[in-house]
Amino acid sequence: MTKTVKTQVCIIGSGPSGLLLAQILANAGVDTVLIDRRDRAYIEGRIRAGVLEQVTVKALEDAGVADRLHREGMPHDGVYLAFDGERHRIDLKGLTGKTVTVYGQTEMTKDLFDARTGAGQQFFFDAEDVTLNDLKADQPHVAFMHGGEKVTVECDYVAGCDGFHGVSRNAIPNDVLRTFERVYPFGWLGVLVDKPPVNEELIYAHHDRGFALASMRSPTRSRYYIQCDVNEKVSNWSDDRFWEELSLRLGAETAANLQTGQSIEKSIAPLRSFVAEPMRYGNMFLAGDAAHIVPPTGAKGLNLAVTDVLMLSRGLIEHYSNGNDHYIDRYSQDVLARVWKAERFSWQLSTLMHQFPDYSPFEKRMQRAEFDYLRNSEAASRSIAENYVGLPME
Numbered sequence: 001m002t003k004t005v006k007t008q009v010c011i012i013g014s015g016p017s018g019l020l021l022a023q024i025l026a027n028a029g030v031d032t033v034l035i036d037r038r039d040r041a042y043i044e045g046r047i048r049a050g051v052l053e054q055v056t057v058k059a060l061e062d063a064g065v066a067d068r069l070h071r072e073g074m075p076h077d078g079v080y081l082a083f084d085g086e087r088h089r090i091d092l093k094g095l096t097g098k099t100v101t102v103y104g105q106t107e108m109t110k111d112l113f114d115a116r117t118g119a120g121q122q123f124f125f126d127a128e129d130v131t132l133n134d135l136k137a138d139q140p141h142v143a144f145m146h147g148g149e150k151v152t153v154e155c156d157y158v159a160g161c162d163g164f165h166g167v168s169r170n171a172i173p174n175d176v177l178r179t180f181e182r183v184y185p186f187g188w189l190g191v192l193v194d195k196p197p198v199n200e201e202l203i204y205a206h207h208d209r210g211f212a213l214a215s216m217r218s219p220t221r222s223r224y225y226i227q228c229d230v231n232e233k234v235s236n237w238s239d240d241r242f243w244e245e246l247s248l249r250l251g252a253e254t255a256a257n258l259q260t261g262q263s264i265e266k267s268i269a270p271l272r273s274f275v276a277e278p279m280r281y282g283n284m285f286l287a288g289d290a291a292h293i294v295p296p297t298g299a300k301g302l303n304l305a306v307t308d309v310l311m312l313s314r315g316l317i318e319h320y321s322n323g324n325d326h327y328i329d330r331y332s333q334d335v336l337a338r339v340w341k342a343e344r345f346s347w348q349l350s351t352l353m354h355q356f357p358d359y360s361p362f363e364k365r366m367q368r369a370e371f372d373y374l375r376n377s378e379a380a381s382r383s384i385a386e387n388y389v390g391l392p393m394e
């Protein structure tokens with residue numbers, strides 16, 4: 001059996017990038033089909049980051065999916081950097097006039113799924129063997145297997161929103177695609193727990209034993225991370241061992257307020273910086289993790305995905321409503337200019353805050369000197385703040 005579906009924009013991947021793109025385009029009357037190799041429950045179950053820039057919050061408002069975010073999201077005016085137990089608060093609001101909002105990516109994904117179900121547009125979950133074809137032609141098509149049936153989606157444009165392990169990026173021929181990568185020699189072991197956060201604001205902690213992060217999802221749910229060996233196994237980390245190590249790295253003063261409990265999720269993620277260029281090939285556009293990865297230290301991954309989608313949707317809407325291709329023609333260069341700045345910030349903050357196995361005593365002193373400089377210089381703190389709240393879109 002073969003089925004053919006026609007649409008304007010075929011979106012591959014229903015993570016935050018694909019879902020938000022579908023929502024914005026639906027609001028503008030552009031028809032989309034969304035394809036994912038997983039199902040909704042799996043996608044919603046993934047625990048990811050949770051810090052939204054103001055640009056991201058506004059994008060969700062404009063897309064009509066911010067009601068719950070406004071009720072449950074937690075605005076934060078500042079964030080702490082700590083070095084061997086000494087804390088320095090970066091006053092985000094005082095230094096930039098902007099804040100960030102703590103709201104789990106999981107929740108944002110749920111809100112977008114609910115909105116899309118409401119809008120009644122086409123979804124294909126559990127799609128297998130997705131292939132992108134004729135990307136340079138006027139009518140590209142995407143083919144896949146769905147419930148034993150072969151489905152072909154004929155479209156004007158393909159949006160590759162299928163994350164780092166997706167197929168879209170690899171549809172760009174080798175002689176066109178350039179990739180830039182740095183893999184860090186450690187990972188993050190994350191724990192989710194139903195206990196109030198140790199501190200009202202996030203704490204990024206540098207410690208001799210390795211980096212630690214105290215974050216949260218709500219007033220009663222906390223998210224913590226510790227730097228670990230990249231080959232470490234979750235099974236080696238009982239909850240008790242995790243709490244003990246986290247306490248050491250946060251320092252006695254902070255750890256005195258730590259409420260521990262049984263973890264409800266525990267996982268290890270590698271740290272990577274990655275950029276693929278260009279982000280357009282023929283009539284296909286990449287957005288989000290399909291094109292770039294940042295280490296999570298600056299909380300930029302989700303926010304970058306959202307700004308990619310804002311720029312792509314603007315271009316597609318201009319094309320369909322006014323026949324104006326100015327923005328889609330500039331998409332790759334405009335997005336990449338912003339992406340590289342976020343890559344720089346995420347790399348810089350990661351380099352400052354982690355223990356690198358090959359660092360000499362000199363390099364360790366450089367980390368310490370940078371922290372001391374930051375603590376005593378409003379200009380240096382402002383630079384961190386400006387990047388943390390998100391650089392302007394244009």
Ligand code: APR
Nearest residue numbers: 013014015016017036037130162163166288289301302305
């Ligand atoms: N065919 C169809 N769908 C696919 C394929 C494929 N071959 N490969 C991957 N997918 C789907 C995945 O199942 C997933 O649901 O693409 C989706 C990609 O979602 P994400 O990985 O969440 O990527 P993105 O939407 O760009 O979100 C970026 O997620 O990883 C975080 O830090 C990142 O917060 C950022 C955000």
Ligand code: PHB
Nearest residue numbers: 049050215296297298299
């Ligand atoms: C999280 O809460 O999961 C989180 C917060 C900030 C980061 C990374 C992850 O920089």
